[in-house]
Amino acid sequence: DTAVSQTPKYLVTQMGNDKSIKCEQNLGHDTMYWYKQDSKKFLKIMFSYNNKELIINETVPNRFSPKSPDKAHLNLHINSLELGDSAVYFCASSQDDKRLAGDSDTQYFGPGTRLTVL
Amino acid sequence: SQQGEEDPQALSIQEGENATMNCSYKTSINNLQWYRQNSGRGLVHLILIRSNEREKHSGRLRVTLDTSKKSSSLLITASRAADTASYFCATAGLTGGGNKLTFGTGTQLKVEL
Numbered sequence: 001d002t003a004v005s006q007t008p009k010y011l012v013t014q015m016g017n018d019k020s021i022k023c024e025q026n027l028g029h030d031t032m033y034w035y036k037q038d039s040k041k042f043l044k045i046m047f048s049y050n051n052k053e054l055i056i057n058e059t060v061p062n063r064f065s066p067k068s069p070d071k072a073h074l075n076l077h078i079n080s081l082e083l084g085d086s087a088v089y090f091c092a093s094s095q096d097d098k099r100l101a102g103d104s105d106t107q108y109f110g111p112g113t114r115l116t117v118l
Numbered sequence: 119s120q121q122g123e124e125d126p127q128a129l130s131i132q133e134g135e136n137a138t139m140n141c142s143y144k145t146s147i148n149n150l151q152w153y154r155q156n157s158g159r160g161l162v163h164l165i166l167i168r169s170n171e172r173e174k175h176s177g178r179l180r181v182t183l184d185t186s187k188k189s190s191s192l193l194i195t196a197s198r199a200a201d202t203a204s205y206f207c208a209t210a211g212l213t214g215g216g217n218k219l220t221f222g223t224g225t226q227l228k229v230e231l
Contacts, residue, residue: 004160041223042223043221045218045219105166106163109153
């Protein structure tokens with residue numbers, strides 16, 4: 001069973017296009033995340049949703065818009081794609097249970113979506 | 119801003135040897151975690167150590183945490199070729215929204231037969 005899945009795995013597109021990446025988790029977690037990993041493997045958080053509510057929004061261009069239709073799904077829509085958007089995008093989820101006193105911070109990652117903008 | 123710096127950036131060892139990776143961070147933390155990333159794959163959680171813990175073990179993994187020096191180390195004992203991967207430390211901050219993890223720069227480990 002796939003815990004955190006993303007589609008598509010690869011995405012090649014032209015500059016200026018609009019594209020979406022989808023993420024689903026079947027772990028029953030309350031919190032989901034989007035990360036961007038650049039060519040040097042540096043991983044940076046972009047967004048986080050808890051029960052469909054946006055709770056983390058890092059300094060990301062407003063061309064990037066996350067959408068969470070329910071707590072098991074978090075999609076990422078990117079408008080007017082630029083060359084610099086080329087990266088691997090990872091979705092992750094975690095159980096937001098404060099009773100676990102820090103253990104709830106363990107995150108489960110999807111396989112990634114490699115986006116190439118030409 | 120980038121939180122963790124890892125050292126070394128790359129490490130090459132022979133199978134059976136131990137591998138040690140270090141991580142330094144800048145601000146107070148709630149916990150520190152280590153993740154592994156195989157080439158072309160997502161990150162896999164290895165171990166979590168809380169700020170009030172000094173050492174933790176999981177199988178062949180041993181993690182230490184020194185909050186006074188703001189540093190952590192990951193030791194993999196009796197390494198195997200399958201341990202070849204990138205290893206990242208990530209810190210969970212005391213403040214800030216949600217369960218925000220800030221990742222380090224990563225150590226690329228290569229275990230040769």
